[in-house]
Amino acid sequence: MPPAHPGPVPAWFFSVVLAATALLYLLGVVAVRRRGGWWPTGRTACWAAGHVAAAAALLGPPAGAAHHDFTAHMAGHLLLGMITPMLLVLAAPVTLALRALPPARARALSHLLAGRPLRTLTHPVTAALLNGGGLWVLYTTGLYRAMGEHPWVHVAVHAHVVVAGYLFTAAIIGVDPAPHRPGPRVRAAALIAFLAAHAILAKHLYGHPPAGVLAGDARAGAQLMYYGGDLVDLVLIVEFCRQWYRAADPRRRDRPARPRIPHRRPPRVPWRLPQPAGTADDAGSGTETLRWAVSRPMGPR
Amino acid sequence: MPATARTATARPTVSGGRNVLSGALLGLGVAAFVDEAIFHQVLHWHHFYDKSTPAIGLVSDGLFHAFSWFATVAGLFLFADLRRRAAVSPPRWWGGLLIGAGGFQLYDGTLQHKVMRLHQIRYDVDLTAYDWTWNVIAALLVLAGAVLLVRARRRPA
Numbered sequence: 438m439p440p441a442h443p444g445p446v447p448a449w450f451f452s453v454v455l456a457a458t459a460l461l462y463l464l465g466v467v468a469v470r471r472r473g474g475w476w477p478t479g480r481t482a483c484w485a486a487g488h489v490a491a492a493a494a495l496l497g498p499p500a501g502a503a504h505h506d507f508t509a510h511m512a513g514h515l516l517l518g519m520i521t522p523m524l525l526v527l528a529a530p531v532t533l534a535l536r537a538l539p540p541a542r543a544r545a546l547s548h549l550l551a552g553r554p555l556r557t558l559t560h561p562v563t564a565a566l567l568n569g570g571g572l573w574v575l576y577t578t579g580l581y582r583a584m585g586e587h588p589w590v591h592v593a594v595h596a597h598v599v600v601a602g603y604l605f606t607a608a609i610i611g612v613d614p615a616p617h618r619p620g621p622r623v624r625a626a627a628l629i630a631f632l633a634a635h636a637i638l639a640k641h642l643y644g645h646p647p648a649g650v651l652a653g654d655a656r657a658g659a660q661l662m663y664y665g666g667d668l669v670d671l672v673l674i675v676e677f678c679r680q681w682y683r684a685a686d687p688r689r690r691d692r693p694a695r696p697r698i699p700h701r702r703p704p705r706v707p708w709r710l711p712q713p714a715g716t717a718d719d720a721g722s723g724t725e726t727l728r729w730a731v732s733r734p735m736g737p738r
Numbered sequence: 739m740p741a742t743a744r745t746a747t748a749r750p751t752v753s754g755g756r757n758v759l760s761g762a763l764l765g766l767g768v769a770a771f772v773d774e775a776i777f778h779q780v781l782h783w784h785h786f787y788d789k790s791t792p793a794i795g796l797v798s799d800g801l802f803h804a805f806s807w808f809a810t811v812a813g814l815f816l817f818a819d820l821r822r823r824a825a826v827s828p829p830r831w832w833g834g835l836l837i838g839a840g841g842f843q844l845y846d847g848t849l850q851h852k853v854m855r856l857h858q859i860r861y862d863v864d865l866t867a868y869d870w871t872w873n874v875i876a877a878l879l880v881l882a883g884a885v886l887l888v889r890a891r892r893r894p895a
Binding site for chain 2: 629630635670681
């Protein structure tokens with residue numbers, strides 16, 4: 438244990454870390470472009486937005502007020518533990534790294550990703566335990582109080598919140614290659630278990646404030662955790678279901694396999710309302726087998 | 739039955755079961771949403787957290803809250819999937835929806851409110867009429883759903 442340094446963690450520390458990771462991503466995008474490849478601007482925007490959310494939590498108003506205001510702390514927690522990881526996951530940093538690195542390094546990275554330690558760490562169950570369990574430890578032990586007293590405990594807790602949040606979000610809705618990822622049922626179960634742990638913890642904190650937090654303050658913070666968490670979770674659930682919906686497309690078998698993030702800019706296709714099979718212009722493209730479902734038994738009985 | 743003979747050759751897995759599942763998930767989600775939006779937030783009849791709640795009640799509430807939140811979205815996506823496969827069967831879907839909604843309300847009204855004493859429907863009033871109304875409506879929903887499903891099974895679409 439390092440000796441206690443009273444006072445908050447210097448802001449420059451977080452600024453340097455955030456600037457470094459943002460720059461690293463941009464260097465990756467430049468490397469891919471130089472090689473003649475394409476990288477979607479939306480993914481870069483996700484990475485940038487994730488950094489803005491993290492900066493808001495670590496350097497913005499919630500950070501200043503979090504030491505004495507539990508609601509502000511909870512706002513920071515939602516930003517740093519849920520919104521930041523989701524945006525960072527959607528930015529697909531591993532795919533970018535695999536494309537930007539020289540082949541030998543990229544191969545080493547993919548070996549590392551396929552290895553036992555990372556495979557275990559990125560399993561939805563492990564990630565959900567790390568993420569949800571970490572929160573329970575933080576708020577139901579003396580850790581929350583220690584966070585305010587020791588700057589490096591503060592840094593470690595924040596780092597854990599971001600990393601565990603990232604691992605969990607990547608395990609559920611990750612867009613990066615994950616060859617050993619379990620099927621949608623296991624992922625849905627892990628997601629529901631984590632949502633439940635989050636909701637139970639919020640209600641528990643409502644009745645049992647962490648050490649050093651006033652009852653009224655704990656109630657406001659707990660309700661923010663409950664309803665704010667629900668809102669972020671809704672995005673997570675919709676994205677999870679959307680990925681399942683795309684993967685379960687019956688017409689997918691007729692299309693050639695392709696990477697999730699294309700190497701070239703795809704042609705722009707105007708968006709249209711999806712047509713139910715057999716009603717519109719796609720008649721005859723393998724939908725004949727599905728037609729039975731609409732036909733009522735009019736034939737001989 | 740010629741209808742089933744024809745279905746067996748095409749896609750036996752995606753039809754009846756997925757219709758019931760989609761309806762049931764959405765029904766559960768809608769019932770939980772009505773509970774949360776109307777009774778907790780509009781009327782303030784239910785409490786966010788009742789001091790007398792035991793740990794098991796908190797866990798059950800959290801699990802059901804998480805599951806119903808997920809179920810609402812999943813039920814809608816399953817419905818979209820049925821639609822793109824042109825496999826929607828309205829009686830099965832509505833049957834599932836009524837059973838899901840009624841089932842949640844019945845579980846909430848009997849086990850969560852009464853056995854686990856999570857929170858009550860309303861405070862500072864005589865609960866008998868409220869409890870009976872709550873649970874009888876729930877049972878009627880389940881019954882209506884079951885009738886729809888039995889009729890759909892007897893007369894395959």
